[in-house]
Amino acid sequence: MSGITENFSYRFNRRADFIISLIVGLLAIAAGAGGVWKVVFAGDHGALGSYVPWGLWVSVYVYLVWMEVGMILGYYALKHVLKVKGIDKLGPVIVMAAICCLLSALMIIGMDLGHPFRAWRAFVFADFGSMMTWMIWMHSFYLILLIVEFWAYHNDYEELIKWINWVNIPAGVALIGVIGSLFGVIAARPYWNASMLPMAFTVSSLIAGTGLILLLHLLFSPQSGSEVYKQTARELGRFLMWALLVGLVGALANLLITTYQNVPAKAEAMRLLLFGPYWWSVWIVHILIGTLTPLALLIWGRHSLRALGAAAVLLVSTFIMVPLNIIIPGLAYPSPDLANIAHAFKHERLSFDYFPDMTEWRVVLFGLGVALTTFAIGYHFWLDSYYRRLAREAGAALS
Amino acid sequence: MNEPEQPAPKKPSFDRRNFLRAGTLVGAAAIIGGTAIMRRRRAGLTPDPIGEETIRELPGLPDVPIADDEDVLVRMQRELAIAMAKPVEERRWIMVIDTRKCVGCDACTIGCVAENKLPPGVVYRPVVKEEIGAFPNIQIKFTPRPCMQCENPPCVPVCPVNATWRRPDGITIVDYDKCIGCRYCITACPYMARTSDFGYSYTAGVAEGAGDAPDRAVEGTAPWEKLPNYEYAKAWARTGGKKASPKGNARKCHFCLHRLEVGQLPMCATTCIGRATYFGDANDPDSLVTELITKNRVQTLLPHLGTQPRVYYIV
Incomplete structure (x- = not known):
């Protein structure tokens, strides 16, 4: 216990945060409920089609899994490898946030299924030759691990937490690797078909997860205001900056190699991404707002907690563009041999033009609302009492 | 005087032993996973066709006249009967499309839509x-583009629930109930030969607002849309809810398997006005399709992907 509670202080000013989070979460659920109703009861499938069969929902699923696993992996890397001071006290918050991301991800991907009530078949009649089966199984295993870890935190089973940590690392890497492979093994989509895709997913997961850790640290650290708190934030910022730079170099290498070799099946998808109708989503939202601005804030504002917070908010909120820009261009360009297939038989579902419609956005809003509400309730009813108890046991002064 | 007890040096949490432990876990998981995937991939065909009906032996059609100048349809019909008399694993269905004869009339597309009662947005x-x-x-x-019925279908191994497989006669099918x-299979097909059934109807709501002609207004969907199709030798009526199969399923061309089972050629071969689509058993050395692929310059689509399509194009 002493390992956790030394230098411990806790600020009891979270009630307003709880109420605001709850209201925002419930409003998002209310706004998105109509979309969920349309999908479940009216068979609406948004703007998806047969030529672009995956879109916003799959992208948000990947984004949330990146967050969920990236947070856990980033946390262990920071705690065990880089020995960042004070990060261990954030463990329960991170695990709770990961569970919320995971539940939201499962809810959203469930909406994407044509027959969601048959999802159980993936457990009973699983085909382990499919990457999707592995994804479903790994994800379920990971959910169980996180729930056990949270329970262990709540009951101070430190030995169990340590053991779970050691299982969590390979399980997290495997889950992200499997999701990357799910796309990477598809030879029919040259834009995805790369052996480095699982690695790119792992790096992306670490970036997104570390961004969220920084944000959670700034908002929920039990040591808020202390010198350790500020120092930890700076170290997190530095780690995030390096992770972001590595990711940027990887993305640049991919861009240069793809455009240089100019194989139409890949290069056209890249061209569509960079100069197609949604060019602004890449250049403005992803690169300018989501990458270069946070990078500048992390480099030149590294001593300011506000700058670090702004960098984390910008990065986390726009990182959804990464899976979107991997998944959709990979589907939105047909093989050159069948370039005119969309004109062969006309229907709105047989088109390569895709932009998410209101139903899809509302389902995502609902999912994010579920995540926020669950987090607010979980924080208020479990984490708050957990930290209060630790603070009491440490006998620390309450500010 | 006792020496004050020195605290034991703290063991680093990420020591070599823990690193090896994590590495062993990763390695073991990778080996188990890799073995399972490779075993599944090497298992090849799933031998079970759908139901007893699909493997039943059909008698030949002795009444079909045989003549030297017979129409190719008659010849293919005769050869179909011969093939259907063989066990399922001895048939090897292929399709040959003579692009020199195709006039782009879309009769095959429409015939297919009618035969399989395909809803809007679904095309085989x-x-x-x-x-x-x-x-x-x-x-x-x-370029007519049916399902290529690949020897090495990339759509099959990706299915997480074993709902799609290649039959012994080479036709890849989907079990709508599974x-x-x-x-995922739709993304895996390089020919875009699979489409998703989004539950559309041709007539639902089309007569809404027909205030001056209420007698022509359609209540829900028109009765003919509710008639079942008979894919995979089973009646699939579109009378269920929004999630009743085949709504919500991936769908694909199956060489009109249900027609083959009753001794009929695939609808697209029958409706082709230019006799540009040929169908038959490539295991029969005397069949028309064998003759066509051995005596003509034929191509397959996207051969570099190694899928080994069973649809050949004469160019």
């Missing part, structure tokens, strides 16, 4: 039109 056999050259030196190339609608 579109005809892709491509303009070659520049005006006035221009030519239009027509499919969870994840659309």
